[in-house]
Amino acid sequence: MEEQQPRGIAVNQAGYPADSRNTAVFAAEITEFSVVDARTGQTVFTGRTGGVMEDRPSGSAVRSGDFSGVKTGTYRIMDGKGAQSADFIIADKPYGALQQGLLKAFYFFRCGQDLTAEFAGPWEHRACHLAEGTVYGQPDKKLDSCGGWHDAGDYGKYAGPGAKAVADLLLAYELYPSAFAAPVPLPESDGKTPDVLLECKVELDWLFKMQDVESGGVYHKLTTLNFPGLDVMPEEDAADLFFSPVSATATGDFAAVMALASRIYAPLDAEYAERCLRAAEAAWGWLEAHPETPGFKNPPEITTGEYGDDTDADERFWAAAELYRTTGAAAYHAAFQRLAGQDFPKYGLGWADMGGYGTLSYLLGGEARSDAKLYAELREGLFAEARLLLARTEANGYPLSLREEDYIWGSNMLVLNNAMLLLAAEALGGDPAFADCALDHLHYLLGRNALDISYVTGFGDRPVRHPHHRPSVGDAVEEPVPGMVSGGPDRGLHDDYVAEHLQNKAAALCFADHDLSYSTNEVTIYWNSPAVFVTARFNR
Ligand code: G3I
Ligand code: 9MR
Ligand code: ZN
Numbered sequence: 001m002e003e004q005q006p007r008g009i010a011v012n013q014a015g016y017p018a019d020s021r022n023t024a025v026f027a028a029e030i031t032e033f034s035v036v037d038a039r040t041g042q043t044v045f046t047g048r049t050g051g052v053m054e055d056r057p058s059g060s061a062v063r064s065g066d067f068s069g070v071k072t073g074t075y076r077i078m079d080g081k082g083a084q085s086a087d088f089i090i091a092d093k094p095y096g097a098l099q100q101g102l103l104k105a106f107y108f109f110r111c112g113q114d115l116t117a118e119f120a121g122p123w124e125h126r127a128c129h130l131a132e133g134t135v136y137g138q139p140d141k142k143l144d145s146c147g148g149w150h151d152a153g154d155y156g157k158y159a160g161p162g163a164k165a166v167a168d169l170l171l172a173y174e175l176y177p178s179a180f181a182a183p184v185p186l187p188e189s190d191g192k193t194p195d196v197l198l199e200c201k202v203e204l205d206w207l208f209k210m211q212d213v214e215s216g217g218v219y220h221k222l223t224t225l226n227f228p229g230l231d232v233m234p235e236e237d238a239a240d241l242f243f244s245p246v247s248a249t250a251t252g253d254f255a256a257v258m259a260l261a262s263r264i265y266a267p268l269d270a271e272y273a274e275r276c277l278r279a280a281e282a283a284w285g286w287l288e289a290h291p292e293t294p295g296f297k298n299p300p301e302i303t304t305g306e307y308g309d310d311t312d313a314d315e316r317f318w319a320a321a322e323l324y325r326t327t328g329a330a331a332y333h334a335a336f337q338r339l340a341g342q343d344f345p346k347y348g349l350g351w352a353d354m355g356g357y358g359t360l361s362y363l364l365g366g367e368a369r370s371d372a373k374l375y376a377e378l379r380e381g382l383f384a385e386a387r388l389l390l391a392r393t394e395a396n397g398y399p400l401s402l403r404e405e406d407y408i409w410g411s412n413m414l415v416l417n418n419a420m421l422l423l424a425a426e427a428l429g430g431d432p433a434f435a436d437c438a439l440d441h442l443h444y445l446l447g448r449n450a451l452d453i454s455y456v457t458g459f460g461d462r463p464v465r466h467p468h469h470r471p472s473v474g475d476a477v478e479e480p481v482p483g484m485v486s487g488g489p490d491r492g493l494h495d496d497y498v499a500e501h502l503q504n505k506a507a508a509l510c511f512a513d514h515d516l517s518y519s520t521n522e523v524t525i526y527w528n529s530p531a532v533f534v535t536a537r538f539n540r
Contacts, residue, residue, distance in 0.1 A: 262276035457483060469484065
C-alpha cells in the first residue's frame with residue numbers, strides 16, 4: 001500500500017455546488033488561505049480560517065475555512081507555505097457524473113449475465129453463477145437462482161441487504177425523479193423507463209426467486225458454502241450454491257420492498273406492479289402465520305455472510321407501512337399501528353434496522369391517511385433525530401455526525417444513512433439546514449476527511465484504489481471497478497491486516513486502502529445505494 005500523507009487542506013475532491021456554503025478543513029497551523037484557479041494560477045479569493053477545533057474521531061486539531069461565493073470553475077486551495085489541496089470544481093450541479101458512476105456500480109455488481117465491453121469497458125467478464133441452487137437440508141430440491149446483484153466483494157446474494165439497496169434507489173427516484181433524467185446508459189436503456197428502475201428490476205427479478213412458492217416465506221440468502229479466494233473471478237466461482245433457510249427478517253424486507261416496487265412501477269408496467277404486490281402479500285401471509293420466529297443463524301456448514309438479526313419487528317413494521325401505503329387496506333394500517341407500539345429503533349436505515357423505512361413510508365404516505373397522533377409522533381421523532389445529527393456534525397472538526405463509537409464496520413453506510421435521514425427530514429418540511437448537513441456528509445465521503453481520501457473508487461484525485469472486491473483483485477485491470485463506496489474506518493480492527501498495521505490509531509483513521517482489509521475496505525450494494533440517494537438530492 002503506498003502511504004499518502006494528507007495534504008493539510010481537505011476538500012470534497014468531487015467538487016462543490018456553486019450556491020451552497022462551501023468550506024475546506026485545514027490543519028491547525030494554517031490561518032490564511034487562497035483559492036487559486038487551477039488553470040490560470042490566479043488567486044480568486046483569499047480568506048482566514050476559523051478557530052482551532054479538536055476533531056475527536058480523528059484525534060486532530062483543525063480549522064475551517066469558508067470560500068462560499070467563489071463562482072464556477074476549477075480550483076485548488078493553497079496556504080502560501082507549501083500546503084495545497086486537491087483540485088476540485090465548483091459547478092451548478094457538480095455531482096452528475098458521480099451519481100451516474102454510483103448507479104453504474106450496480107451494473108458491475110450484476111450476476112448471471114455477460115458484462116460486455118460496450119458497457120463494462122475493461123472490466124468486462126463472462127456470465128457467472130448460472131447453476132441452480134439447492135435448498136439447504138433438501139438435497140433434491142433444486143431451484144433457479146440466477147440473476148440479481150452480488151452483495152459486495154464476495155459473490156453471495158442476500159435477500160435483506162438486497163432489499164435495502166433497492167429501497168434506497170426506489171426512494172431516491174420517488175423523491176428526486178428529475179435527478180434520473182439522463183441515461184447511465186445500461187444495456188436495457190430504452191429512452192422511456194428511467195435507468196434506475198431498469199437496474200432495480202435486475203434485483204427484483206432475482207428476489208422473486210428467493211420466495212418459496214408454497215409458503216410465501218423468503219430464503220435468507222443464496223451463497224456457496226464458503227467464500228471463494230480473493231482473486232477468483234465470478235465466472236470461475238463454480239462451487240455449489242445453497243438457499244439458506246427462510247427467515248422472518250428476509251421475508252419482512254421482501255414484503256416491504258415488493259410493495260414499494262409495486263407502487264413505483266405501476267405507472268410504467270401495471271402487470272409487473274401486480275406481480276410485485278402479489279409477492280408482497282404472500283410474504284405478509286407468511287409473516288402472519290409465523291408470529292414468533294428466531295433470528296437467522298448460518299447453518300453449520302455455511303460460513304458466508306450471516307446478516308443475523310434477532311429483531312424482526314422492524315422488518316414487519318416496514319412491510320406493513322409499504323403494504324398500507326400501496327393498497328390503503330385497513331388491515332395493514334392496523335398492523336402498522338400495533339407494531340409501532342413495539343420497542344425497536346424507528347429511524348434506522350438498515351441492513352438490520354429497517355424501522356426508518358417504515359417510518360418514512362408512513363410519513364410520505366401523507367397525514368390524511370394516517371392516525372394523526374402517530375403521524376405527529378413519528379414526524380417529530382424524525383426531526384429530533386435530524387437535530388441530533390446536526391448538533392453532532394457541528395461538534396466535529398471535519399463536519400460529520402459520526403462520534404468515535406460510530407466508526408464501525410461499514411461506517412460509510414452510517415455516514416450515508418444519516419445523510420438520507422437528514423434529507424428525509426428536509427423532504428417532510430424540516431429545517432433547510434438539514435440538507436446542508438447532509439451535504440457535509442457527502443463532502444466527508446469524497447475527501448473532506450482526516451485521511452484526505454475519496455472513499456468512492458474512480459472519483460476524486462485520491463480515490464480508494466485497492467478495495468476488497470474480488471473482480472477488482474482478480475481481473476487484469478490495474479484500476480478497480482469504478483463507482484464503488486468503500487466501507488470506511490472501523491475502529492474495531494476486525495481483520496488481520498488492520499489488526500497488524502493500525503493499532504492505536506484514532507477511530508476515523510482506522511482504514512487501510514488494502515485489498516486484504518475486508519473490514520474497512522470492502523464494497524457493498526447497500527453502501528452504494530444510500531450514496532445514490534444523497535447525490536440525487538443535489539442533482540435534482
Ligand atoms: O451494532 C454494533 C454496535 O452497537 C457496537 O458498538 C459496534 C462495535 O463494534 O458493533 C456494531 O456491530 C457491528 C455491526 O456490523 C454493525 O452493523 C459489528 O461489530 C460488525 O462486526 C458487523 O459487521 C458486519 C460484517 O458483515 C460482519 O458480520 C457488517 O455490518 C456487514 O456489512 C458485513 O457484511 C458483509 C457480509 O457478511 C458478507 N458480504 C460482505 C459484507 C460487507 O463486508
Ligand atoms: O471476502 C470475505 C468478505 O466478503 C466478508 O465480508 C468477510 C467477513 O465475512 O470475509 C471475507 O473473507 C475472509 C474470511 O472471512 C477469512 N479469511 C479471509 C477471507 C478473505 O479472503
Ligand atoms: Zn455471479
